[in-house]
Amino acid sequence: MPSFLLEVGTEELPADFVAGAIHQWRSRIPQSLQEHSLSASSIDVYGTPRRLAVVIHGLPDQQPDREEEIKGPPAQAAFKDGQPTKAAEGFARKQGVALEALKIRATDKGDFVFIQQSFPGKPTAELLTELVPQWITGLEGKRLMRWGDGDLRFARPIVWLITLLDDAVLSVELENGSKTIKSDRFSLGHRVLSPGKVIVTHPNNYIDILQRAFVEVNPQQRQNKIQEHTQAAAQKVNGSTPIYPDLLTEVTNLVEFPSAVVGNFDEEFLNLPAEVITTVMVTQQRYFPVFKNNNFEELLPYFITISNGDPAKSDIIAAGNARVIRARLADGQFFYKTDLSRPLESYLPQLETVTFQEELGSVRDKVARVSKVAELISAQLQLSKENSNLIQRAALLCKADLVTQIVYEFPELQGVMGQKYALASGEHEAVATAIFEHYLPRSASDRLPRTMTGQVVGLADRLDTLVSIFGLGMIPTGSSDPFALRRAANAIINITWSANLQINLQQLLEQVATDFVAAHPTQLNLLHQLQEFFLQRLRSQLQEEMIDYDLVNAVVGDNDADYKMRALQDLLDVRDRAFFLQSIRNNGELEIVYDTVNRSTRLAAQGDLNTTELHPQLINQALFQKSSEQAFYDALVQLEPKTIAARASRDYQQLITALAEIAPKVSSFFDGADSVLVMDSDPEIRRNRLNLLGLLRNHARVLADFGAIVKN
Template sequence: MNTDNLIVELGTEELPPKALKNLSEAFAQGIMQGLQQNELQYNNLRPLATPRRLAVSVEGLQAQQADKVVEKRGPSVDVAFDADGNPTKAAQGWARSNGIEVSQAQRLKTDKGEWLLHKAEVKGQSIETLLPGIVESALKQLPIPKPMRWGDSDAQFIRPVHNLTMVYGQRLIEGELLETASSRHVSGHRFHSPAGFELQSADEYESLLEQHHVIADQQRRISIIQKEVARLAEQLGGNVVNDDELVEEVSALVEWPVALHASFDREFLSVPKEPLIVTMKDDQRYFPVEDKQGNLLPAFIFITNIESNDPQQIISGNEKVVRPRLADAQFFFEADKKLTLESRLSKLAAVLFQKQLGTVEDKVKRISALAGQLATQLNTSADDAARAGLLCKADLVTEMVLEFPETQGVMGKHYALNDGEPNSVADAIEQHYWPRFSGDTLPQSDVAAAVALADKLDTLVGIFGIGQTPKGDRDPFALRRAALGLIRILVEGNLPLDLKNMIELAQQQFGGLLTNKTVVDDVFNFVMGRFRPWYQEQGVDVDVIQAVIARAPSRPADFDARIKAITAFKRLDAAISLAEANKRVGNILAKSEVELDGLVNHSLLVEAEEKTLAAKLSETETSSAPEIESGNYEGALNRMALLKDDIDAFFDNVMVNAEDEKIKTNRLNLLHQLRQLFLKVADISLLQ
């Protein structure tokens, strides 16, 4: 079968930079599905994309489908012929649809009867015939929320289309999509090569584009940008502020990335670096530079789309553009410092948190009270936690945060320090939002942790308390993120706090506002429900998670300790046998109609094996008690694992359901005692 390389390109006006990667991958996925559905084999398929084109490169693509034989079953013989053996209308209609006479049909015999059969030879279609339909289908599947029309065209796409190129090997595949006919013309760089070029071979696509100042592979442009930005940052004596999303976005804005560096007035460094970084990155797509100590340097790196003979003109232009934005940040900072955070609290009364739950002022009062209570349980400063809780949202009404919302929290820290608040309070104001996303940093102190927990609990309990639980993808108050944040703070910080107690304390802060009477259980179950996916992402076995969930420990740090212990226990040679034994014991006890108290009467022990197990069990209970009390569950399970041989011997040699009811009940109590010992850690009968 002949093969060759294929290039498909749709040339457009500048595509939305934040959507380029998704569009490119979706286009490639659509082409891939089309080729697979049409049974066209290929060696490799790659998406290519620039701001002005979506393209797909396919290597080693079959020129034509393979010929094949298609079996078309007709009516059963009983239906196909009448009593005289003449073809019925059903048989004649089927034969006519296949272009044959009934007499030419073959027979298919199966266990269920005999049918007419026609084996049709289907000639494989060529890539020229199939490709336009494949590309059209791929374009229709692109994630385009708002397609547009242009000129007097009826075609609709995310941006106006200028050219369509479909070249297989050296052959142009003709077709028309989006009212654009396929041609060999490919646009070059808008400024360096506006005339473009004619593509004679699919193999030349990327190399010719590069000659015309276009790097077609977005990943390659990303690599160039990262390398060049790092090189210039080193020249400036610092490091670039890393931001993968920014690099990706910039790579979607340029076809020929050229890195340059510029500077700004040192006076702007009197402003905290965070708003300066935000305005440079978000507003201008610049790369700020920090020194080795993390201090912002009065310089930035930017990527231009042209190779200029006079780059200083471009540099000067960018310096002029950024200055007013930095000046705004400086003005906001100086103006904000004239008022303390505490004096802004009254303004929070005009900011609604949720109409049934009140304003942000109401919320910070609840956070303050709850944070103080949690801090007391953590043996840290309740006063600092309460103070930070009260001030933690005050920066929302500052000019800086109103202009740069991304700086909430961090500006609160700077303003708190300016007001003379303790460092612990200032840090907690910044960190109470942490973790903001998966993998984000956790609060660094117990005071900050108390405020962060209080904020998340207040939102969870409040929203659940008025019956607005997350449904499907709808989670406007980010309750799932808040629950995961709670878990991470408690588990990774190893904080000895009880989740149910925390929820109850949070509920008390609302007085009579909440209408959901089961809010404590609802929030508890919701947060506990986040454990399973969280641990699964870390590679923890589902049966381990289920074994711990079955015991519903209410302290997340304790929950985690049990998870780690059961994970280690599963690696022991005795684990499978002990899990099976626990399952067997559970089944026996479930069928028992006798009320058991777990108290074993040693005078009723008859067999040597039950005497040995009873003695070892009592010894293990005593020796493992301090370890269970201290949370050393792995150590406790290691002791319990030593019971394996004695448990096996008991089941091999002792009849539990003895004829003597007293002996039978005593043996059941022995098993009850054994089961309860393991359940102090987890339900290991659920282990697979």
């Protein structure tokens, strides 16, 4: 079976485009082949800074033939008195068949005329000639460019094109104004180590031929070599280096033939905070820092770069890289010393010159709002005066480092340098730690703040941002979320859960939103928008914790205002109830009570009992006609103190056990020898029985809305 190679040769591509193009082709090319009924035994996508390629093995020689039924006009329009009309003749002529080929078949909408057409499969070579330009021009990316006088758009100019079906070149052309890029079998080797043309004879030989030209087209193989070479290089200087995932991905797509080069810098720069040095290396220069051991705490005066040049020239490459990083570290050293010449608090007035958002004022204004929200949270948590004062101090200083010289130069260090400058200024350690921690988590893989001071300031900062940006009507839509509000809301939930903070989010939203509306009276629907946004994030976070969707609805409330409010008032309780429900579903306990409670819940909806009543005093025992009613009532009397105790202690196992105990009596009420007709013709008896069911529903609602739970 034939194999096919497509290689698109270009000028140097951006690293992020290489990664994105590989990802796109891995999903789109198989889908494209499937849409054209072409199978393949394997599809491998490759990429380097100078080329994108796909090798497809096990293609058929042509598409399979296919049969297709084509629907025509209604039978009554196609035939009159058994004779074909002009409608039938026109349909047959259009499809290129004789009138005798028309068949009448019944459908849901009446009898229609049909024909059966046979279509021979196209040769694979012909189809690939059509598909290849679509695969190339269909790639998406940032900042696509045009070159020459044509309209062809790609990340960088396309220089050459290979399209081989086995050993034959398929004729494919890309038009670009007055210039046409024609396919051939010629590739180019490594720009330095093998700069000449390379002839590819067959798709099966592609990888080997390029490797001989010092090009490793397989990104996974390049990445593996980079990791191996980097660790080996670090060991040569008795050190170790962490593999930063983002940096590893980037350098993998910046080189075609990687080699690790060790460079060094002056030991005097080791007096700089390690974070400054690693930021210069990793973020700005794409170097791997070298540490003394695997704890990655104490740096050595070395760095490792991944070169795409001649390994024989490593000394020259290392010297050039060292000159660059020496200049960057010297800048960092100057900024660091200059910043330390002043206490951190002295930078606060400068925050007034930095705009947070045009309509929301300066960063100094934001600090004032954060301090106020932090005070509200401290009051909810009933913190001591000492802890509250530390939180207020941290809130005041949390953004001060934004106007220091080193953070201006290296924005990634905000919070990191604030912590160091705070300690150098004599601030309490808890304040310094909070300045760093209030930014956490910075990413999905980052840790959460561990100190109470950092947690409270982090919550306050995000709550202010959410309320303020929502208040301006800048609500996230689709994939657009320029202020990262979804991430901020997720962080509020996760910090609260992780630290078990007993905060009332609903009350906080009300207080902060009220203050905002007082200053911006045009936004009147702010609180509702914030509530719905947090509920959406809460649902998402619970499902990420592997809670089934229906159990999430049962505790958060799909269209239940009481549950929505309860969830926002107590994030810990909604988490605990969700996890408990999932556990009793997994161990089978939920199934024991499900039918009884769910049936009661559905019937109780036809009554008028409110959903919070638990006391059976409203039941009129004089209206009982069957012993099952009395047994049901007696069980409810015994259930009430257990439910109240479970709600107070949040020991929901106690509640579910009590519901399991009452289940047989409820079953007898419905279906036993002494069962009743709930919907009795007497309205008083009917209402009394519905109230019995309503009380049971309400006891179960302390845990969840069983009406939202789907039976497995």
